[in-house]
Amino acid sequence: MSGDGQSAVGSVEVESVDSLLRAVARAADVDPPPVEGDVIGGNYCIERKLGAGGMGAVYLARDLRLHRWIALKLHSHGENAQRTEREARVLASVVHPNVVTIHDVGSWNGRAYIAMEYLDGGTLRAWLGARYRGWREIVAIFVEAARGLDAIHRAGLVHRDFKPDNVLLGSDGRVRIADFGLARPVRTLPPVVAGTPRTTEPLSPIDAPLTATGTCLGTPGYMAPEAERGEEVDARADQYSLCIALRAALAGRTVPRWIAPILHRGLHPDPAHRYGSLVELVEAMDRRLRARRRWLVPALVAAIAAAAVPLWLTSRTGGIAMPLRACPQPELPALHVDAAAAPGGNGSVACPFRTLSEALVIPASARIVHVAAGRYDAEHGERLPLVIRGDTEIHGAGAEITTIAGLGYFDPRPEALATPHPLRVSLVIGDRRADVALSGLSIESGQREIVDGAAGILCTSGNLDAFQGPLPAPNTRLDHVIVGPGYELGLIVTGGTSPRMTGCNLSVTAGFFHHANVGIWQVGCGTGYHEAPTALDVTNSAFRAIRAKPDISNGPSSGVGIMVWDCARRVHIADSVFVESDKGITLTRHAILRSDARYDPDELPALFERNELSAMREAGIHLGLAARAELVDNHIWGSPAGLIIGAASTEAPRVRARNNQFWRNVIAVNVAGNGELPRDSVVDFGRTGDPGGNKFNCNAARSDPVAATIAVQMPVARPLSLDFVGNRWDHVPPRIRRRFQASSRAEVVLAAGLAVVDVGGATSTTTACARP
Amino acid sequence: MSPTELEVTIRKQFEAGDLHAAATLAINGYGREVCGYLAAVLADEEQARDVFAETAAELWRDLSRFRWQASLRTWIYTLARHRLAAHLSRHGRQRTVPLSEAADVVARPHTTTVPWKRTAVKDTVSRLRSSLSADDQTLLILRVDRAMSWREIADVIGDAHEPALRKRYERIKNRLRDLASAE
Numbered sequence: 001m002s003g004d005g006q007s008a009v010g011s012v013e014v015e016s017v018d019s020l021l022r023a024v025a026r027a028a029d030v031d032p033p034p035v036e037g038d039v040i041g042g043n044y045c046i047e048r049k050l051g052a053g054g055m056g057a058v059y060l061a062r063d064l065r066l067h068r069w070i071a072l073k074l075h076s077h078g079e080n081a082q083r084t085e086r087e088a089r090v091l092a093s094v095v096h097p098n099v100v101t102i103h104d105v106g107s108w109n110g111r112a113y114i115a116m117e118y119l120d121g122g123t124l125r126a127w128l129g130a131r132y133r134g135w136r137e138i139v140a141i142f143v144e145a146a147r148g149l150d151a152i153h154r155a156g157l158v159h160r161d162f163k164p165d166n167v168l169l170g171s172d173g174r175v176r177i178a179d180f181g182l183a184r185p186v187r188t189l190p191p192v193v194a195g196t197p198r199t200t201e202p203l204s205p206i207d208a209p210l211t212a213t214g215t216c217l218g219t220p221g222y223m224a225p226e227a228e229r230g231e232e233v234d235a236r237a238d239q240y241s242l243c244i245a246l247r248a249a250l251a252g253r254t255v256p257r258w259i260a261p262i263l264h265r266g267l268h269p270d271p272a273h274r275y276g277s278l279v280e281l282v283e284a285m286d287r288r289l290r291a292r293r294r295w296l297v298p299a300l301v302a303a304i305a306a307a308a309v310p311l312w313l314t315s316r317t318g319g320i321a322m323p324l325r326a327c328p329q330p331e332l333p334a335l336h337v338d339a340a341a342a343p344g345g346n347g348s349v350a351c352p353f354r355t356l357s358e359a360l361v362i363p364a365s366a367r368i369v370h371v372a373a374g375r376y377d378a379e380h381g382e383r384l385p386l387v388i389r390g391d392t393e394i395h396g397a398g399a400e401i402t403t404i405a406g407l408g409y410f411d412p413r414p415e416a417l418a419t420p421h422p423l424r425v426s427l428v429i430g431d432r433r434a435d436v437a438l439s440g441l442s443i444e445s446g447q448r449e450i451v452d453g454a455a456g457i458l459c460t461s462g463n464l465d466a467f468q469g470p471l472p473a474p475n476t477r478l479d480h481v482i483v484g485p486g487y488e489l490g491l492i493v494t495g496g497t498s499p500r501m502t503g504c505n506l507s508v509t510a511g512f513f514h515h516a517n518v519g520i521w522q523v524g525c526g527t528g529y530h531e532a533p534t535a536l537d538v539t540n541s542a543f544r545a546i547r548a549k550p551d552i553s554n555g556p557s558s559g560v561g562i563m564v565w566d567c568a569r570r571v572h573i574a575d576s577v578f579v580e581s582d583k584g585i586t587l588t589r590h591a592i593l594r595s596d597a598r599y600d601p602d603e604l605p606a607l608f609e610r611n612e613l614s615a616m617r618e619a620g621i622h623l624g625l626a627a628r629a630e631l632v633d634n635h636i637w638g639s640p641a642g643l644i645i646g647a648a649s650t651e652a653p654r655v656r657a658r659n660n661q662f663w664r665n666v667i668a669v670n671v672a673g674n675g676e677l678p679r680d681s682v683v684d685f686g687r688t689g690d691p692g693g694n695k696f697n698c699n700a701a702r703s704d705p706v707a708a709t710i711a712v713q714m715p716v717a718r719p720l721s722l723d724f725v726g727n728r729w730d731h732v733p734p735r736i737r738r739r740f741q742a743s744s745r746a747e748v749v750l751a752a753g754l755a756v757v758d759v760g761g762a763t764s765t766t767t768a769c770a771r772p
Numbered sequence: 773m774s775p776t777e778l779e780v781t782i783r784k785q786f787e788a789g790d791l792h793a794a795a796t797l798a799i800n801g802y803g804r805e806v807c808g809y810l811a812a813v814l815a816d817e818e819q820a821r822d823v824f825a826e827t828a829a830e831l832w833r834d835l836s837r838f839r840w841q842a843s844l845r846t847w848i849y850t851l852a853r854h855r856l857a858a859h860l861s862r863h864g865r866q867r868t869v870p871l872s873e874a875a876d877v878v879a880r881p882h883t884t885t886v887p888w889k890r891t892a893v894k895d896t897v898s899r900l901r902s903s904l905s906a907d908d909q910t911l912l913i914l915r916v917d918r919a920m921s922w923r924e925i926a927d928v929i930g931d932a933h934e935p936a937l938r939k940r941y942e943r944i945k946n947r948l949r950d951l952a953s954a955e
Contacts, residue, residue, distance in 0.1 A: 026812070
């Protein structure tokens with residue numbers, strides 16, 4: 001503001017303070033929501049609100065003329081009206097039992113509405129989550145959804161936002177595709193069925209697309225690669241989305257092998273390699289479903305016969321009793337390592353087996369067991385030392401010391417890639433008397449599209465409720481372990497079910513976890529039935545492309561490099577790199593963290609830059625309830641929040657940070673979120689005589705100068721010990737410092753530090769506390 | 773219908789015992805501006821509508837106890853402010869975007885125009901507004917945009933006297949001026 005009353009707001013001159021005030025105080029009228037009993041369009045009597053979304057709200061209403069319930073989608077003003085009209089026209093052009101029926105379209109108080117069929121069965125997502133569903137049930141319902149999508153494609157449209165939330169179920173159990181807000185005509189459709197001429201023009205006169213090519217529309221996680229790139233999409237993009245949703249729905253279930261190739265083709269990154277139309281995909285599934293039904297009874301008879309007359313051909317190869325499987329193979333007994341017969345006596349056991357289909361159990365009699373197996377060797381072709389196919393559990397039970405080295409689990413042969421199969425491998429270390437060391441373990445599926453929903457390695461001390469004696473803690477060491485891609489949990493560490501247990505010590509060295517939902521998940525004993533490791537050491541490991549789920553229904557477990565949940569006595573993370581994870585480290589409750597991890601600056605993907613939504617909930621380190629943390633030499637780069645210190649707890653956190661670099665975070669330190677820290681909390685970023693040496697360079701790389709202003713966000717209501725002394729605030733613009741210093745509602749002492757806060761737009765929270 | 777006529781009509785219906793008609797007219801008559809006030813503070817229309825729905829429900833419930841010591845308009849703003857405060861204490865001022873709306877967030881048209889040139893004035897104004905507390909925003913909106921008297925504003929904000937409000941208004945003004953000059 002200049003002295004003559006002229007002010008510059010952004011790049012525009014504002015005449016006076018009064019005009020500035022008028023601009024800030026401007027509150028345009030907004031139509032209130034309809035209330036119960038309001039009649040919309042002269043015919044639809046509002047009953048209640050069903051939900052709201054980005055484009056408006058959906059109400060349950062009564063059709064007064066025809067005496068039926070309808071869902072009335074009432075859109076907001078502005079551009080959504082155009083979208084509403086288009087959506088209505090799209091819907092009206094498609095009549096199919098698996099597509100939601102539209103009854104009417106109109107406007108109310110300047111807001112467009114669509115009256116459509118009311119379906120009270122909820123969404124497909126809710127249906128999937130309501131209870132356990134078998135694969136057959138899931139596939140059947142997706143086949144129905146595919147038929148609905150195909151009808152849309154036949155009308156010359158592509159949905160572009162297929163996901164379980166946009167599939168509704170009626171009370172009759174029939175599914176309907178809904179929510180066509182993003183639908184648009186396709187320019188060129190592949191032939192729908194054989195003999196049908198290729199469609200080259202839109203079949204319905206829908207408006208030109210609202211968004212130019214190059215804009216990315218859809219829901220992250222369900223979008224086809226070409227849609228993510230902003231390219232022109234056709235019906236095959238919907239096919240990809242459907243297969244993504246189906247794959248996720250089938251995750252964790254044992255499914256017949258014929259499903260995998262179908263999904264594999266539907267999920268091909270290149271649309272040209274997918275099915276030409278959903279009809280083909282549906283036919284492929286239907287064919288197999290029918291075939292399975294036809295053979296179900298004989299197969300059951302055969303399975304019973306196989307169980308009654310076990311014809312196992314046994315061969316002894318290097319100390320392993322290996323059953324040769326009949327084909328097909330319903331169940332196989334566990335493979336046993338016969339330690340006594342091994343060349344090294346109790347010293348070691350070599351396992352030159354070729355195929356491992358079920359559990360490998362290390363006997364209790366073995367003192368030292370060394371399971372060694374090589375990886376795939378392309379030169380030897382079929383002479384693979386170890387190929388694991390099918391769900392597998394490897395038990396390290398009973399051995400005093402178990403070493404499993406060089407266990408290969410990767411089958412990159414072309415035929416394996418062409419016919420991928422679902423795999424779940426669990427390494428169960430189940431005896432507390434054993435010290436276990438794993439090295440050179442590689443668990444890779446090579447088929448990320450197929451493998452999902454399983455833990456890569458499971459370390460557990462099992463259910464030892466019945467065990468009455470003292471329990472020496474075992475030490476488990478994992479060296480050079482590679483897990484991924486595609487596992488929900490790369491490594492799950494849990495102590496079993498006895499509250500008496502004291503946990504174990506686990507160390508992971510040079511692990512590589514990629515594309516898991518949680519790299520390492522340690523479950524503690526806060527609820528009394530789980531026990532944590534006494535210590536968790538993770539050194540020199542990499543957590544890469546940890547996947548964020550397309551929804552947040554699973555809460556904080558989405559996309560975390562290391563999650564420590566309750567009661568780890570000591571967690572030490574050193575020289576580890578976290579790239580692309582939703583959160584680097586999440587720690588809750590009594591865990592004590594000492595971290596000097598790095599958050600790699602060099603490989604932030606483009607996805608991170610443009611996915612605002614996931615960006616909003618990402619953090620380098622997230623400390624939950626009353627966690628105690630010593631943070632030294634961390635390099636936290638590029639996450640929207642460098643460090644989040646949790647609140648809303650009666651327990652006071654203790655956080656001490658030294659010599660950390662918070663580099664290009666939108667928020668370097670976010671204290672408390674929506675809650676408050678207890679009075680005796682200590683957040684120590686350096687005290688007098690002990691300069692912390694932390695460096696804060698917030699968001700210098702981001703183009704938005706507003707977002708770049710946030711250094712520390714602290715909605716702190718009570719006094720607490722919070723010291724920022726001797727920290728460096730590089731590249732924080734002087735005008736921001738001035739702004740910060742101008743707002744001096746100091747409840748927190750910040751010596752020679754800086755706290756600012758003003759996040760414009762959608763993520764605003766404002767509190768500034770300072771005493772320079 | 774002018775604001776005065778609206779107030780008179782509602783009062784007549786109230787005094788005639790027709791609370792249903794009075795409440796309906798009050799919501800229809802003042803709904804848009806009160807909803808607009810809520811949307812300005814929350815920066816979100818759907819959230820504003822939810823808060824307004826709670827306000828309307830409270831109005832229906834308590835209208836019979838209204839003593840007409842202030843205007844009905846003032847009272848509705850008071851109810852709205854209370855509901856707003858409750859909403860903010862529940863959810864904070866952060867706008868949470870459910871992931872189901874990811875498509876909308878991502879669907880914002882990409883542009884090569886740098887942000888500060890794109891909607892400079894709008895962004896700056898919303899930034900300045902969000903730098904104020906909810907009550908300061910309320911004061912500013914009611915005084916400047918809704919042209920309420922200091923007395924009416926004191927009724928809405930509660931336990932604030934006219935001189936104190938004037939001082940507070942001046943502080944807000946100075947703060948906005950300082951912030952704008954720092955831009």
